[in-house]
Amino acid sequence: MFAQQLANGLVLGATYALFALGFTLMVGVLRVINLTYGFYFTLGALVALAGCRDLGLSLWLALPLGMLAAGLAAVIIDTALLTPLRRARAPELASLMVTLGAVLLLYSVLSMGLGTEIRRFPLGTLPAGAVMLGEVRLGAAQILIVVTTLVMVLGLWVLLSRTRLGLALRAVAENPDAASLMAISVPRMVMATSLLSGVLAGAAGVLIGLNQNAIQPYMGETMMLRGFAVIIIGGLGDVRGAVAAGLVLGVAEVMAAGYIDSMVKDGVAFTLMVLVLWLKPAGLLGRARVTRA
Amino acid sequence: MPIWLDDFLWTYQTLIHSLGINGLLALSMYVVLAVGQLSLGQAAFMGLGAYTGALLSLHTGLPFALVLAGSAVVPVLAAAAVGLPTLRLTGVYLAIATIGLGEVLRVIYVNAEITGGALGLGGIPGRSATWIILLLLAGALGGVWLVGRSRFGRAMEAMRGDQTAAAVIGVNVPAYHLGALLASAALAGVAGALSAHSSTFISPDDYAFEAAVTILSFAILGGIGSPLGPVVGALVLTLLPELLRPLHDFRGVFNGLIIVLVVLFLPRGILPWPMTRLRKPL
Amino acid sequence: MTALLEVSRASKQYRGLAAVDDVSFTVEAGRVHGLIGPNGAGKTTLFNLISGLVPLDEGNILFEGRDIAPLPIHARAGLGIARTFQNIRIFEDMTVLETVAAGAHARLSAPFWHCLLGLPRSRAEERRVAAEALEALEFVGLADRAQTRAGDLAYGEQRRLEIARGLASRPRLLLLDEPAAGMNPHETADLACLLRRVCERGVTLLLVEHDMGFIMTLCCRLTVLNFGRRIACGTPQEVRTNPAVIEAYLGTKAAARLAARAGREEGWQ
Numbered sequence A: 001m002f003a004q005q006l007a008n009g010l011v012l013g014a015t016y017a018l019f020a021l022g023f024t025l026m027v028g029v030l031r032v033i034n035l036t037y038g039f040y041f042t043l044g045a046l047v048a049l050a051g052c053r054d055l056g057l058s059l060w061l062a063l064p065l066g067m068l069a070a071g072l073a074a075v076i077i078d079t080a081l082l083t084p085l086r087r088a089r090a091p092e093l094a095s096l097m098v099t100l101g102a103v104l105l106l107y108s109v110l111s112m113g114l115g116t117e118i119r120r121f122p123l124g125t126l127p128a129g130a131v132m133l134g135e136v137r138l139g140a141a142q143i144l145i146v147v148t149t150l151v152m153v154l155g156l157w158v159l160l161s162r163t164r165l166g167l168a169l170r171a172v173a174e175n176p177d178a179a180s181l182m183a184i185s186v187p188r189m190v191m192a193t194s195l196l197s198g199v200l201a202g203a204a205g206v207l208i209g210l211n212q213n214a215i216q217p218y219m220g221e222t223m224m225l226r227g228f229a230v231i232i233i234g235g236l237g238d239v240r241g242a243v244a245a246g247l248v249l250g251v252a253e254v255m256a257a258g259y260i261d262s263m264v265k266d267g268v269a270f271t272l273m274v275l276v277l278w279l280k281p282a283g284l285l286g287r288a289r290v291t292r293a
Numbered sequence B: 001m002p003i004w005l006d007d008f009l010w011t012y013q014t015l016i017h018s019l020g021i022n023g024l025l026a027l028s029m030y031v032v033l034a035v036g037q038l039s040l041g042q043a044a045f046m047g048l049g050a051y052t053g054a055l056l057s058l059h060t061g062l063p064f065a066l067v068l069a070g071s072a073v074v075p076v077l078a079a080a081a082v083g084l085p086t087l088r089l090t091g092v093y094l095a096i097a098t099i100g101l102g103e104v105l106r107v108i109y110v111n112a113e114i115t116g117g118a119l120g121l122g123g124i125p126g127r128s129a130t131w132i133i134l135l136l137l138a139g140a141l142g143g144v145w146l147v148g149r150s151r152f153g154r155a156m157e158a159m160r161g162d163q164t165a166a167a168v169i170g171v172n173v174p175a176y177h178l179g180a181l182l183a184s185a186a187l188a189g190v191a192g193a194l195s196a197h198s199s200t201f202i203s204p205d206d207y208a209f210e211a212a213v214t215i216l217s218f219a220i221l222g223g224i225g226s227p228l229g230p231v232v233g234a235l236v237l238t239l240l241p242e243l244l245r246p247l248h249d250f251r252g253v254f255n256g257l258i259i260v261l262v263v264l265f266l267p268r269g270i271l272p273w274p275m276t277r278l279r280k281p282l
Numbered sequence C: 001m002t003a004l005l006e007v008s009r010a011s012k013q014y015r016g017l018a019a020v021d022d023v024s025f026t027v028e029a030g031r032v033h034g035l036i037g038p039n040g041a042g043k044t045t046l047f048n049l050i051s052g053l054v055p056l057d058e059g060n061i062l063f064e065g066r067d068i069a070p071l072p073i074h075a076r077a078g079l080g081i082a083r084t085f086q087n088i089r090i091f092e093d094m095t096v097l098e099t100v101a102a103g104a105h106a107r108l109s110a111p112f113w114h115c116l117l118g119l120p121r122s123r124a125e126e127r128r129v130a131a132e133a134l135e136a137l138e139f140v141g142l143a144d145r146a147q148t149r150a151g152d153l154a155y156g157e158q159r160r161l162e163i164a165r166g167l168a169s170r171p172r173l174l175l176l177d178e179p180a181a182g183m184n185p186h187e188t189a190d191l192a193c194l195l196r197r198v199c200e201r202g203v204t205l206l207l208v209e210h211d212m213g214f215i216m217t218l219c220c221r222l223t224v225l226n227f228g229r230r231i232a233c234g235t236p237q238e239v240r241t242n243p244a245v246i247e248a249y250l251g252t253k254a255a256a257r258l259a260a261r262a263g264r265e266e267g268w269q
């Protein structure tokens, strides 16, 4: 029982970590809380769903398609809304506000176009089987999520720490002005970050959509509430912290639902977030840049 | 009261009430923006005020003034719990912390028995007379205006320009952040209670994300040069959908678009003029 | 002579880099004290420590004999410390007059309730502030720009506005971080004149500057930093001939050459 709960919690936590990965990257490198992030998540899921259902594509074609669509949307929106503000050196709250307006706009358009009813992937998109590990049962979607999260976290880690692109991204995160003096094209790095984050959001959307098998325009919005908690608990812009925070949150939610009441589950993220703000504002691992007034 | 005025008030009562209430909400947003912070919890504070007020009216015999006071206190406590730890941090922390508040409260409203669950609370006595709403709006506007014109307003404007430089000239930045947040929560709470006692029915979905964004759009459209800006913004955005019916169905699109366009192209809003405090003495 | 400011064994590290490393010096009241050193020596960091923008790692800072290290930033203005910034930090959207009035914030006392209700006491105080702010603007020569938006001022004017804002709090100590940077020789001369008048008003100045001529004409004592450490302290004359200072500014080779020449000159006599 406990083992199964723990496993469920870790899988749920993996979805949160997977979701927050791209969000953290945006926060860390671009230094902006981009509230449209949840929309890329929704978009990835919807595009992959359309691919599977209407075009009859296999999941392995629909997944990259969803990722690509989400990545492109992220680049377009960032270029249209945030680049002008960056150029004008507007305060960070202006960028937050613009993305807030944009996200309301995008969701409203989407739900007017598609309606808000719940859509599902066709049966057989994933094999139906499950694996037993001792007494712990894991479904195909869950395994897929855990594996993808692992692959993406590793991939992102290799990218950031072992490649020239990663070095450039870290330089931009550290100090954009200094980076541009070192002949790094900051606008290109900004685009690369948006693309990468969007792609990660899209992947998370497809996989989490498969796991929950309930896809509707506002799914990204619900997820964002977990995303905020994860980036605060992990520390703003701290990728490793976000992964840890995602797992902690997932386990905490499942345990709270199992041992207290299923009703409290939705309050766990917020409660943990406020606790971290009170006790450890630099995040669980204590490495986030916390600017004090 | 002349007959025609009575008629007019009766016909447009709902609209006048929502103008006044939205004006108060816009002011509550202004108070936070004026110190260079952003709260996305105004709808949540409003909801707390609405539920507190409704429950007080339904279950106690308190006079309306005390009901309103109670509706101000509860959101202030919530604001303190969420806002206190973020006061010394950059503004994004407050924005993120408050964005989650509304959702948690919604979960509570939906699940708790006393709040009437997902169906909401009905049968709230219609105690919000038009004059009470307009008087409170005028009082709040006057108070915010006078504070804005004083040394406190100048300190706030300085913080908005450069927080570090403001601290160096002696402005206690965290204290201003806290004061503004609490005042704003109180205003939003009162507005919530007024709206509950005006519509006589409230439900958990009235105070969700979209309401928070709408309140922000009032302030952004009007601009934060002076407290008049947000109130005018609320006026425009409340009247427009009434005049242009089709806008009603596109409220989300419209409010979102307003924020995007104004932040990008009109960063000072439609009433950009700052308050004049000092004139050069002759 | 009493020490107005006493920095003792102050240290500040940024990720292992010692920006300020075990620095001690005292600034005496009524003087112009210079703080010099090559780029990255830690001068601005030291200012940030004194004004409280960054916390000290070690050491302490006494102002009029009182340890100010634990005080928050805003409390230091009330004690009589004001500063300007290397990269000008003005409130761009405020008028010049308002900016200077804001500088007086720490001295104002009208209670919140008076302001909320618009009572006479707060209005009287506002009138007084306006007059004082205008006087400060006249002092720095910006009176005719009083109603201009601060962000619209020319560069040199913005520097003077920052000084006026600092003076508005009637400080005992004014920290100036490269006030002459980016000014032409004429403006620099005007500035030197202005700073002398500030000093005559009883304000002690701690001055960071790269323009040596400017420093030498104004300061009666100098503290020299290099790589975060204090390498010299003394009168301009003493500092100018100090080999460690010459080495820090000109590099080892030049220092050796100068030393050799000094040796030859001595040989002739």
Ligand SMILES: Nc1ncnc2c1ncn2[C@@H]1O[C@H](COP(=O)(O)OP(=O)(O)OP(=O)(O)O)[C@@H](O)[C@H]1O
Pocket (backbone or CB within 6 Å): C014, C017, C018, C019, C037, C038, C039, C040, C041, C042, C043, C044, C045, C046, C086
């Ligand atoms: N916030 C910071 N984070 C990391 N390093 C910093 C920070 N501020 C200063 N430093 C480093 O500390 C050292 C001292 O910097 P500081 O700005 O005090 O020098 P300075 O003497 O004022 O130089 P300059 O004459 O160029 O103004 C430099 O190496 C700088 O890179």
Ligand SMILES: [Mg+2]
Pocket (backbone or CB within 6 Å): C043, C044, C045, C086
């Ligand atoms: Mg410097």
